[in-house]
Amino acid sequence: MTTILEAIDIGFGYSPRVRLLNEWSASFREGEVVGITGSSGRGKSTLLYLLGLMLRPDDGSLLVDGQPVHSLSDSYRSRLRAQKFGFVFQDAVLDATRTVLDNVVETALYRGEARRDVVPLAMDLLERFGVQLRANAKPGQVSGGQAQRIALCRALLGRPRILLADEPTGNLDSESAEVVVRAFREHAERGSVVLIVSHDAQLVARCDRSIAL
Numbered sequence: 001m002t003t004i005l006e007a008i009d010i011g012f013g014y015s016p017r018v019r020l021l022n023e024w025s026a027s028f029r030e031g032e033v034v035g036i037t038g039s040s041g042r043g044k045s046t047l048l049y050l051l052g053l054m055l056r057p058d059d060g061s062l063l064v065d066g067q068p069v070h071s072l073s074d075s076y077r078s079r080l081r082a083q084k085f086g087f088v089f090q091d092a093v094l095d096a097t098r099t100v101l102d103n104v105v106e107t108a109l110y111r112g113e114a115r116r117d118v119v120p121l122a123m124d125l126l127e128r129f130g131v132q133l134r135a136n137a138k139p140g141q142v143s144g145g146q147a148q149r150i151a152l153c154r155a156l157l158g159r160p161r162i163l164l165a166d167e168p169t170g171n172l173d174s175e176s177a178e179v180v181v182r183a184f185r186e187h188a189e190r191g192s193v194v195l196i197v198s199h200d201a202q203l204v205a206r207c208d209r210s211i212a213l
């Protein structure tokens with residue numbers, strides 16, 4: 001299977017005294033759903049920021065589809081992020097001034113897709129995750145669990161090659177969590193990799209493998 005993302009001997013600390021990662025290596029292949037576990041404060045979210053090109057490692061290298069990315073310019077890394085990455089983070093960061101539907105289609109429009117093409121796809125995703133009736137609401141008018149599913153729709157609509165999810169089922173009941181896990185699996189099977197940070201042992205057990213930090 002093709003390797004999509006590879007970290008080689010990554011080192012990182014927010015300050016020299018507090019090192020979170022030392023010579024950390026891992027590779028992630030097409031079709032995989034990988035769980036990342038570790039105690040609170042261990043650095044799991046930080047690892048997603050590093051793998052998602054939001055932070056730069058202090059040492060080591062990172063390859064995306066075989067291309068070294070650690071020393072690329074910020075603007076190139078931003079473009080790569082928009083092209084290849086999808087994020088489902090805890091603080092879902094939906095734009096409060098725009099409707100749920102506009103939030104979901106935002107990344108696809110940024111990539112140059114036509115609104116008339118992506119709106120039906122977005123509505124299908126919202127329906128799948130049980131939030132289609134909130135399409136015209138503003139993010140401030142939806143619950144935390146709904147916001148999480150809306151952020152997931154936005155990420156999946158972008159069909160990212162690398163999907164990074166931080167506690168994606170944290171605010172969800174078990175039935176909604178099940179829908180999310182199935183969606184991750186299907187997404188990976190279409191030729192992507194999905195990395196999930198979670199404290200939820202049941203969720204991690206359903207991944208293809210897990211990595212403990």
Ligand SMILES: Nc1ncnc2c1ncn2[C@@H]1O[C@H](COP(=O)(O)OP(=O)(O)OP(=O)(O)O)[C@@H](O)[C@H]1O
Nearest residue numbers: 014015020038039040041042043044045046047199
């Ligand atoms: N921007 C920052 N500047 C300085 N320290 C930070 C910053 N962000 C996080 N930290 C610290 O780095 C450590 C790792 O944080 P991180 O959020 O990556 O852990 P985590 O494993 O995801 O934790 P949790 O399971 O509680 O979400 C923590 O001690 C945290 O306080």
